[in-house]
């Protein structure tokens with residue numbers, strides 16, 4: 001196990017607030033939008049979720065790294081967060097199945113982190129002030145210099161990031177002889193979505209973010225289309241909005257998760273907006289208004305669909321509502337085979353209450 005230095009490090013927020021902590025991961029400097037996740041477990045799935053690309057993650061659970069890193073528990077092939085802010089950064093781990101320590105993992109992948117931060121205080125601050133950019137450094141300890149660097153970091157509002165995390169080449173997932181074929185538009189797809197498909201007799205082919213509907217249709221003749229989760233601002237992705245419009249036009253079965261949900265709304269003329277604070281955690285109650293039941297859901301989003309526009313829309317109907325803030329969590333397009341949810345039914349990590357949505361998608365393809 002690598003030596004853990006406990007050198008000083010600084011976290012500076014865009015509003016000028018400074019937190020002092022200890023260096024973790026690679027010695028260096030990193031920037032991004034700061035966000036927090038309230039999950040009590042599943043840190044590695046969070047680190048590797050491509051939807052977090054470009055974001056600095058604050059974990060509210062007091063212990064991170066305590067069960068180590070396992071090569072099996074990833075949602076993509078690398079760490080996607082821009083940096084980690086945590087309280088106790090445990091390089092000693094207690095799990096037989098773990099492959100390495102959190103420190104080795106972050107160091108190997110050159111990700112700069114900061115530990116020994118009072119994350120309760122930090123999260124209360126972000127909760128009151130809203131999402132903002134931040135910088136972590138364990139090499140520059142001069143706050144004025146950090147402020148100057150932070151000033152040049154772009155705002156998440158208006159940022160297109162999916163093309164940076166999407167696959168460059170197509171690939172397939174699952175059994176070639178499966179009953180159903182799904183074309184996956186990879187805007188930052190999580191592996192557990194593909195696993196959920198293959199468990200349901202679906203053979204998936206994953207396409208780069210900018211692939212058109214015509215190309216996917218000609219290449220794979222799929223029974224349905226999946227629009228994935230992913231990072232960045234959905235309104236900055238006209239290419240994907242056009243693809244979704246074409247799929248709708250052809251009236252193919254379509255399922256969208258998170259970013260895919262926002263794009264389905266945009267394709268129906270419903271705008272999205274940046275949230276004051278995103279939803280990120282594993283215990284968000286959502287009401288399925290078609291079935292009149294509540295699901296406990298896994299969430300990770302910083303943008304949302306504009307509620308009034310959804311309610312006023314003649315094209316879509318609301319299927320799911322967030323019980324914490326009444327925001328729209330699911331829609332379906334009237335007279336089409338297309339639906340989407342803002343939360344994460346593949347729940348990795350998270351409760352499995354919403355896995356039925358994958359079954360619903362398969363039913364649409366029958």
Ligand SMILES: NC(=O)CC[C@H](N)C(=O)O
Pocket residue numbers: 051228229230231232233234257258259260300301302303304
């Ligand atoms: N998990 C996701 O797909 C996130 C979607 C979008 N980037 C957001 O932050 O709202």
